[in-house]
Amino acid sequence: MALKFTFNKKNMARRRYPKKRKLPEEAVKVTIESLAHDGRGVAHVDGKVIFIDEALPGEELEFIYTDSRKDYAEGRVETLLTRAPERTDPECEHFGKCGGCSFQHVKNEQQIIIKQGLLQEQFKRIGKVTIDEFWPPIEGPYFAYRRKARMGVKYVAKKGRVLVGFRERRNPFLAEIESCKVMHPIVGENLMALSEMIGQLSIKDKIPQIEVAIGDEDCVLAFRVLEPATDEDKEIMRAFGAEHKISMCLQSKGPDTIIPLDGEPEIIPTYSLPEQGITFKFKPAMFTQVNYEINRKMITRVMQEMNFTAEDSVLDLFCGLGNFSLPMATKAGSVVGVEGDQPLVNHAKENALLNKLTNVEFYAADLSKDVADQAWAKRKYNKVLIDPSRAGASEVLHNLKKWNPDLIMYVSCNPSTLARDAGILVNDMGYTLVKAGVMDMFPQTGHVESIALFKK
DSSP, X not given: OOOOEEOOHHHHSOOSSXXXXXXXXXXXXXXXXXXXXXXXXXXXXXXXXXXXXXXXXXXXXXXXXXXXXXXXXXXXXXXEOSOOTTBOOOSOTTBTTBTTOSOXXXXXXXXXXXXXXXXXXXXXXXXXXXXXXXXXXXXXXXXXXXXXXXXXXXEETTTTEEEEEOBBTTSSSBOXXXXXXXXXXXXXXXXXXXXXXXXTSTTTTSOOEEEEEEOSSOEEEEEEOSSOOOHHHHHHHHHHHHHHTOEEEEESSSGGGEEESTTOOOOOOEEEETTTTEEEEOOTTSOOOSOHHHHHHHHHHHHHHHTOOTTOEEEEETOTTTTTHHHHHTTSSEEEEEESOHHHHHHHHHHHHHTTOXXXXXXXXXXXXXXXXXXXXXXXXSEEEEOOOTTOSHHHHTTHXXXXXXXXXXXXXXXXXXXXXXXXXXIITOOEXXXXXXXXXXXXXXXOEEEEEEEO
């Protein structure tokens, strides 16, 4: 069954003070026409577009309004009258209430097909670019893959317990969950144990979040504390850490205040790229890819498709702690990584030393601004990798005219901005879109990770 997609700019915009409208109370019967960019089903009632959670194209259903604005409305499925072939029963009992996942009602193997269709639609509609050839999707585990997260914590006196996990769907309150199937089991299967441990602390109502960082071997939990922990609190946490083989840390203010419990060694997690022989160290609050298996396959694809040689001068924009820079440096003649976050740049340099790579340099720069006067920007690069945030890289693309690279690999966490930037590269700058593809970095969610190769 071919799935249709709908994109609505008004739905993307956030209104600071949205005007609530009185909602109809009776269920309304509709047929789902397409999917929105975030994976919700799209229907129309009296000319107004309705975005409906957990609804799939072709399904006939009755829905209940959950919100209504001037230009669109939102709803949830009340009664499913016909069932799309892509639909399945969610594996997690908390699905629908917890906002961490939005795609568990879609069969695992169909999720990536839907995401590829969405990418193709965005390229065509936003970028006015056609994808002639798709790479095979990069896929990995459907559950228990997530190794980085920021989990909320809330002591709820009326419930007599501490909630640990993620927020409810379209609601600021924490969901009452007992486990998380997408998280690595060392954390995902121990949410209740975490809840009970925090409930014993004197500061149980002064812990708003936990930074989760799970490496190849170690797990670090950094507890944001609004008041100092007592000695007794620390002993309770220490015992929990020893039982579950977790390093317990306290965070009093910003990320640089994360420290282990008194007397405990600082554990710095690592993740590796066995195929390239690279090992990374990272601090708990630093950005790393959440899905190690997909990350490794993604890097392998970059290495194969860009075919680095000793003659190559490579620029890695939005380089983070060197996730792409270091493996590229094992083959290329020279690599320059640029990142806006100075602590990440410092850590990237440390990781280069750790891996004994001397042909890679790192610089801190705000890539949303003019960088023409910076020394690294005055060099020539024949290959460029771009891995921006959801906002994309439109501000940087004009610099490519000066560098004039032969190849550009664009890694994206937002198909809309990738499509926009692809339009600039192809229609304004004369590049050819060689291939593109999707990567299932976040199974069970509507997030679409993708990658595209452009040639001069």
